[in-house]
Amino acid sequence: MNSAGVRALAVSWTEGHAEDPLRRLLAALLDTPAAPSVIPASAASISPVPFSLLAHTGMTEVEERRLRASTDVAVVTSFGPTTHPFPALWLNQTMALAVAEQTGATVLEIASLRILNLDRWERRVSPSGAIAVHHWPIIPTSVGHDGLALLTTRGLEQLGLPELRFQGVPPNLARVSSQLVNGVAQALVELAARLERTAALELPDGGVVVGQGHLRRSQTAAWPPADAGEGTVTAPLSPATGAPGEPLWLDIHPPDRQPVGEWLMRTLDRLLPPREQAIRHARSDSEALVHAHRRAVAELPAVEERFRRGLPVGAVCFVKHGFATSKGTREFMWIAVESWQAGTIRGSLAGTPRDVPGLRPGQEVSLRQDDVYDWLIQHDDGGAEGNYTSQVLLGDD
Numbered sequence: 001m002n003s004a005g006v007r008a009l010a011v012s013w014t015e016g017h018a019e020d021p022l023r024r025l026l027a028a029l030l031d032t033p034a035a036p037s038v039i040p041a042s043a044a045s046i047s048p049v050p051f052s053l054l055a056h057t058g059m060t061e062v063e064e065r066r067l068r069a070s071t072d073v074a075v076v077t078s079f080g081p082t083t084h085p086f087p088a089l090w091l092n093q094t095m096a097l098a099v100a101e102q103t104g105a106t107v108l109e110i111a112s113l114r115i116l117n118l119d120r121w122e123r124r125v126s127p128s129g130a131i132a133v134h135h136w137p138i139i140p141t142s143v144g145h146d147g148l149a150l151l152t153t154r155g156l157e158q159l160g161l162p163e164l165r166f167q168g169v170p171p172n173l174a175r176v177s178s179q180l181v182n183g184v185a186q187a188l189v190e191l192a193a194r195l196e197r198t199a200a201l202e203l204p205d206g207g208v209v210v211g212q213g214h215l216r217r218s219q220t221a222a223w224p225p226a227d228a229g230e231g232t233v234t235a236p237l238s239p240a241t242g243a244p245g246e247p248l249w250l251d252i253h254p255p256d257r258q259p260v261g262e263w264l265m266r267t268l269d270r271l272l273p274p275r276e277q278a279i280r281h282a283r284s285d286s287e288a289l290v291h292a293h294r295r296a297v298a299e300l301p302a303v304e305e306r307f308r309r310g311l312p313v314g315a316v317c318f319v320k321h322g323f324a325t326s327k328g329t330r331e332f333m334w335i336a337v338e339s340w341q342a343g344t345i346r347g348s349l350a351g352t353p354r355d356v357p358g359l360r361p362g363q364e365v366s367l368r369q370d371d372v373y374d375w376l377i378q379h380d381d382g383g384a385e386g387n388y389t390s391q392v393l394l395g396d397d
Contacts, residue, residue: 120135177268211271314380
């Protein structure tokens with residue numbers, strides 16, 4: 001198919017899958033030299049396809065079979081402003097999807113390492129061309145030897161932005177922290193949209209202001225933004241460069257060297273809906289509770305061994321400890337485990353204390369293994385192990 005035929009195909013596809021004013025903009029651009037070029041190539045000439053990563057970003061079995069069987073590829077590329085309404089970006093997507101629909105091909109989005117299909121397009125596209133960041137980059141998460149999580153973005157460069165990095169995140173907050181990362185990226189997209197097309201993005205002093213509206217619009221694009229009366233936080237950003245040739249990163253970090261866990265708990269409490277914390281009371285000498293506690297303690301050596309060998313991806317280990325209250329009683333709280341060495345456990349407080357002087361949400365704490373009351377392993381799929389004492393309390397309701 002020649003270039004004129006491909007453009008006609010893309011115009012027809014746009015008519016059926018986009019709304020005005022974006023549809024008018026794309027139709028006009030497809031009839032100009034700004035239209036994307038489609039360059040045939042051999043599948044062997046491109047970098048190996050990361051199938052294991054694509055499996056975690058929504059690739060279906062049919063799409064995987066097509067990719068593995070591919071012998072030829074077509075590279076779709078165009079040049080244009082990387083600011084709202086992102087004409088070059090939408091043009092690329094339109095052309096690639098039009099060709100794929102005609103030929104039965106699978107579209108691989110190189111910038112974000114995602115399969116691009118009609119379903120993803122429909123979640124992304126808005127009549128104004130506004131961007132909802134959640135649907136663009138991926139946010140891979142890894143846990144280091146220190147037990148803390150690292151979140152990075154891949155795919156913001158196609159929006160004209162540096163990639164983001166968030167280090168030192170307590171493991172129990174890794175998943176929910178992706179919402180903050182998306183909110184920061186959404187704030188940067190909207191900040192860039194207010195600049196002149198030729199202006200470089202300059203970071204505000206002190207960091208970028210992120211509001212509840214940014215988190216909401218990162219899921220569903222809306223323009224213009226309006227955040228009157230909503231909770232906001234300031235997320236400091238620092239440029240960071242890697243090895244020569246690597247792109248610029250922006251590090252998200254707490255202000256004034258505050259502990260990451262404590263700052264993150266306060267930040268998420270301000271941006272996200274309130275989380276209910278049920279308070280349950282039971283006699284500590286009840287037979288069922290004593291039995292549950294003894295069972296948990298007996299299994300701790302095996303739990304330590306599993307933690308030290310490495311839990312499955314996305315799993316988080318917690319231990320429960322009774323902290324002394326101002327009334328001389330004990331308030332039992334969960335700690336997200338970050339290290340477990342020589343009988344000492346270190347982690348961050350996973351909840352909000354009610355009557356423990358000097359203890360703060362997200363605070364780093366350490367305790368001896370002998371002082372553990374219960375244990376819990378939460379899995380990425382929602383399953384859980386342990387948590388015996390809580391089961392007794394729930395059964396007492």
